[in-house]
Amino acid sequence: SLSLLLGCVNERPGDVTVHKTKRGERKRQELLAFPLKLLASCPQITTSPLVRRSSYDKIHNFKVHTFRGPHWCEYCANFMWGLIAQGVHCSDCGLNVHKQCSKLVPSDCQPDLRRIKKVFSCDLTTLVKAHNTTRPMVVDMCIKEIELREMPNPDTRLEAIHEGLLLLPPAHYETLRYLMMHLKKVTMFEKDNFMNSENLGIVFGPTLMQPPEQNALATLNDMRHQKLIIQLLIEHEDVLF
Numbered sequence: 648s649l650s651l652l653l654g655c656v657n658e659r660p661g662d663v664t665v666h667k668t669k670r671g672e673r674k675r676q677e678l679l680a681f682p683l684k685l686l687a688s689c690p691q692i693t694t695s696p697l698v699r700r701s702s703y704d705k706i707h708n709f710k711v712h713t714f715r716g717p718h719w720c721e722y723c724a725n726f727m728w729g730l731i732a733q734g735v736h737c738s739d740c741g742l743n744v745h746k747q748c749s750k751l752v753p754s755d756c757q758p759d760l761r762r763i764k765k766v767f768s769c770d771l772t773t774l775v776k777a778h779n780t781t782r783p784m785v786v787d788m789c790i791k792e793i794e795l796r797e798m799p800n801p802d803t804r805l806e807a808i809h810e811g812l813l814l815l816p817p818a819h820y821e822t823l824r825y826l827m828m829h830l831k832k833v834t835m836f837e838k839d840n841f842m843n844s845e846n847l848g849i850v851f852g853p854t855l856m857q858p859p860e861q862n863a864l865a866t867l868n869d870m871r872h873q874k875l876i877i878q879l880l881i882e883h884e885d886v887l888f
Contacts, residue, residue, distance in 0.1 A: 705739075705756040705772045709749045712736035722748040738762065739773055808879060809887050820888075823855070827884040834881065848878035
């Protein structure tokens with residue numbers, strides 16, 4: 648209209664800029680609000696797939712099965728007709744249903760421990776649900792055993808080495824003590840000779856701690872322990888002897 652046209656003509660440049668800024672701000676807010684409106688209208692995607700589920704869902708392990716004698720579907724309660732391959736059978740929980748019903752059965756398989764004959768090469772969810780645990784028991788057992796075998800309290804380890812030294816004959820004890828005193832002096836020049844207690848343990852361990860009779864494979868397995876004991880003897884010779 649004429650009044651609108653006159654209003655636009657009489658509008659100052661600064662006013663036009665302000666109107667454009669306000670329109671742009673409203674547009675930006677509408678764009679930002681759109682994803683929220685979309686989520687509100689779609690409840691099925693409001694739950695993040697990254698949220699940890701509190702229960703372990705498991706699908707049934709159905710296989711075609713031939714039943715002996717009359718059998719009824721445990722889902723629809725109707726008779727299973729036929730002489731062979733009348734339906735499917737879950738090998739994990741024992742559920743028997745029609746083949747067409749197996750597509751409708753929810754993922755609520757509860758494995759029967761009597762049907763799970765193995766621990767390894769077994770589906771993880773099947774295993775934990777059968778044993779009613781959050782993780783396989785074999786994992787707990789292995790980790791506990793490993794943690795029990797870790798490098799013990801340093802003081803306890805030194806006490807055990809000291810007790811072993813006291814069992815040595817006097818000649819062996821004195822020879823070993825004198826040698827460790829010398830090797831301790833060698834480590835004082837580590838910057839020049841690059842021989843710290845660990846390197847000396849690698850060199851002298853197999854020689855000083857080799858048993859009279861042992862095969863090559865067992866010797867290789869013992870090298871780590873031999874090195875460690877000689878290293879401790881050098882580092883703590885003033886305490887151990």
